[in-house]
Amino acid sequence: MQGKVSGPMSAWQADPVPTHKSVLLEHRGGMAYHAEPSSGHPMDFDDRQSNTGASPVETVLSALGACSAMDVAGILAKKRQDVTAYRIIVTGNQRDEYPQVYTDVVITHEVDGRGVSEAAVRRAIELSALKYCPVNAMLSAGATTVHHRYRIHSEGSSPYDREGEVLSTGPYRRPDVLA
Numbered sequence: 001m002q003g004k005v006s007g008p009m010s011a012w013q014a015d016p017v018p019t020h021k022s023v024l025l026e027h028r029g030g031m032a033y034h035a036e037p038s039s040g041h042p043m044d045f046d047d048r049q050s051n052t053g054a055s056p057v058e059t060v061l062s063a064l065g066a067c068s069a070m071d072v073a074g075i076l077a078k079k080r081q082d083v084t085a086y087r088i089i090v091t092g093n094q095r096d097e098y099p100q101v102y103t104d105v106v107i108t109h110e111v112d113g114r115g116v117s118e119a120a121v122r123r124a125i126e127l128s129a130l131k132y133c134p135v136n137a138m139l140s141a142g143a144t145t146v147h148h149r150y151r152i153h154s155e156g157s158s159p160y161d162r163e164g165e166v167l168s169t170g171p172y173r174r175p176d177v178l179a
Contacts, residue, residue, distance in 0.1 A: 020038075021037070021038055021039075022037070022038045023035050023036065023037045023038070024036045025045075028044075030046070030047075030050050031046055031047040031049070031050065032044065032045070032046045032050065032052055032053060033045045033046070033053070043059075045059075057094070057100075057102075060092075060102070060135075060139070061090040061091070061092050061102075061105065062090070063135045064090055064105065064107060064133070064135045064136060064139060064146070065088040065089075065090040065107060066088075067128075067133040067134065067135040067136065068088065068107055068109070068125070068128045068129070068133045068135075068136060068148075069086070069088045069109070071124070071127065071128035071132045071133055072086075072109055072121075072124040072125055072128050073086060075120075075123070075124035075127055075128070076111070076120060076121065076124050079117070079120045079123075079124070081111075081113060081116050081117060081120050081121075082113045082114040082115055082116065082156075083111055083112070083113040083116065084112050084113045084114065085110075085111075085112035085113075086109070086110070086111055086112070087109075087110040088107065088108070088109055088110070089106075089107070089108045089110065090105065090106070090107045090108075091105070091106050092104065092105040092106075092144075093105075095143075101142065101143050101144065102139065102143075102144045103143060103144060103145070103171075104144070104145050104147070105139065105144055105145070105146045105147070106146075106147045106149060107146060107147070107148055107149065108149040108150065108151060109121065109125055109148075109149070109150045109151070110150075110151045110152075110153075111150065111151070111152050111153070112152075112153045112154075112155075113152075113153075113154060113155070114154065114155050114156040115154060115156040115157065115158070116152055116154040118152055118154075118160075118162055121150050121152055122150065122164075122166050125148050125150055125166045125167075126148075126166050126167060128148075129146070129148045129166070129167060129169050129175055130167075130169070130175045131175075136169060136175060137174060137175050139169075139170060140169035140170030140171070140173060140174065140175050141170070141172065141173070141174045142170070142171065142172065143170075143171050143172070144170050144171055145168055145169070145170045145171050146168065146169045146170055147165055147168050148165065148166045148167055148168070148169070149163065149164065149165045149166065150162075150163060150164060150166060151163040
């Protein structure tokens with residue numbers, strides 16, 4: 001079954017193969033664009049001057065954070081960790097020269113819960129970074145170093161607060177080859 005994209009170009013059909021993604025972008029004037037991904041979840045992009053949509057470069061950080069978070073949350077659930085709150089903070093530095101690619105990105109997983117295992121959090125982040133997250137693999141294969149960090153606030157019978165770095169991936173190194 002093929003997904004259909006709505007809007008002025010509604011005859012355009014999305015490819016039904018899950019590993020094949022596609023996006024149709026429509027110019028909306030100035031630097032504004034409307035994107036219709038094959039997933040059916042549209043989004044708007046713009047530059048910082050008119051600022052009516054997301055920054056394309058910031059969406060790369062969002063995609064990295066979401067990709068890794070989905071992996072880590074799923075792995076922690078399978079490990080039966082009692083997570084009560086989970087936040088991901090992603091920051092990045094771009095080089096001054098064009099193209100202004102990210103040179104360094106830091107992704108920090110903040111995990112709150114009861115009796116949360118630091119080893120389980122570290123392993124979940126490691127698996128995401130080295131095996132599961134394609135966004136991390138794409139960034140790390142290029143000029144970007146991605147630092148994978150965590151902050152844990154665990155309550156319960158043995159409360160503790162810990163933070164640290166699990167690993168760094170990239171630059172110019174595919175994480176799936178490092179695993």
